[in-house]
Amino acid sequence: xxxxxxxxxxxxxxxxxxxxxxxxxxxxxxxxxxxxxxxxxxxxxxxxxxxxxxxxxxxxxxxxxxxxxxxxxxxxxxxxxxxxxxxxxxxxxxxxxxxxxxxxxxxxxxxxxxxxxxxxxxxxxxxxxxxxxxxxxxxxxxxxxxxxxxxxxxxxxxxxxxxxxxxxxxxxxxxxxxxxxxxxxxxxxxxxxxxxxxxxxxxxxxxxxxxxxxxxx
Numbered sequence: 001x002x003x004x005x006x007x008x009x010x011x012x013x014x015x016x017x018x019x020x021x022x023x024x025x026x027x028x029x030x031x032x033x034x035x036x037x038x039x040x041x042x043x044x045x046x047x048x049x050x051x052x053x054x055x056x057x058x059x060x061x062x063x064x065x066x067x068x069x070x071x072x073x074x075x076x077x078x079x080x081x082x083x084x085x086x087x088x089x090x091x092x093x094x095x096x097x098x099x100x101x102x103x104x105x106x107x108x109x110x111x112x113x114x115x116x117x118x119x120x121x122x123x124x125x126x127x128x129x130x131x132x133x134x135x136x137x138x139x140x141x142x143x144x145x146x147x148x149x150x151x152x153x154x155x156x157x158x159x160x161x162x163x164x165x166x167x168x169x170x171x172x173x174x175x176x177x178x179x180x181x182x183x184x185x186x187x188x189x190x191x192x193x194x195x196x197x198x199x200x201x202x203x204x205x206x207x208x209x210x211x212x213x214x215x216x217x
Contacts (some may be wrong), residue, residue: 001058002129003202007051016056018042019064027105032147035171037206040059041054045080047102055129057117057122058108058202068130073098073143079177083145086177093143101130101144117195118157124194127159129201131190134182136205141179148174157193159186 005013021042027036029043037045050071057066071077073093077100080092087093093100104120117124134142146154147169154160161180168175180186189199201208 001202002125002200003056003058003128003207004133005054005056007048007053008052015101016058016064017054019129020054020067021106023067024105024108024209028103031108032173034173035116038120039118046077047071047078051132052154055126057125064107066120067103067127068101068105068126068135069103070130070142071102072096072102074098078102079143079145083167083170083175083177086145086165086175087172097138097140097199099134099139099142101180104144104146104150118193119153119159119190121194121196124190124196125200126185127190128194128196130136131187132201132205133208139183143179146176146178148176151176151178160187160194 003013003016005016019042024036024043025038025041028036028039036043047069053070055068055070056064059065059168073080074096079100080094084090084092103179104126106120106126120147130142135139143164144161151160151163153169154158159180161178164177173212
């Protein structure tokens with residue numbers, strides 16, 4: 001199940017926000033050894049102050065087992081402002097119809113990958129939910145910075161998206177800037193890869209209160 005939390009509503013979901021930041025520290029700081037900002041048990045950065053939209057994958061106990069962050073490319077975001085070397089000619093991506101996905105993480109101990117699934121359930125549910133939100137908001141593409149391992153994983157699953165430019169090594173990690181075209185085909189691919197046949201959003205899309213920077217559907 002995917003719960004949506006807007007950045008300005010963080011105070012209403014203290015348990016979920018705590019679980020999200022702890023998971024991000026576990027994945028990015030401890031397991032992947034990335035140079036990310038850490039405060040106590042949290043991985044948290046300046047983009048968390050930009051009123052993002054958080055997608056939180058919850059297990060049957062409502063514990064956070066996956067997370068994703070959405071930001072518009074019309075404001076500060078990681079691709080344009082942290083990793084411009086991944087952009088063609090350094091030209092920023094800037095459009096109200098393009099959002100950025102960042103801090104995609106899934107708990108590797110949560111048992112979300114089973115059987116012959118190409119993707120874990122949490123990852124697939126997050127991707128499906130983000131696609132539904134994008135389509136309802138008139139957003140055509142998501143962009144993301146992903147490492148080579150994730151790119152290979154998505155490619156095997158038929159969900160790799162299109163690299164914007166050749167990959168580059170950043171801090172010892174080979175990274176891609178990738179654009180995903182949102183729509184029915186992408187959702188079908190992620191559902192197939194994760195074996196997800198059920199509705200993923202906790203609430204109807206019309207009840208979510210889409211971000212102020214979203215376009216009308």
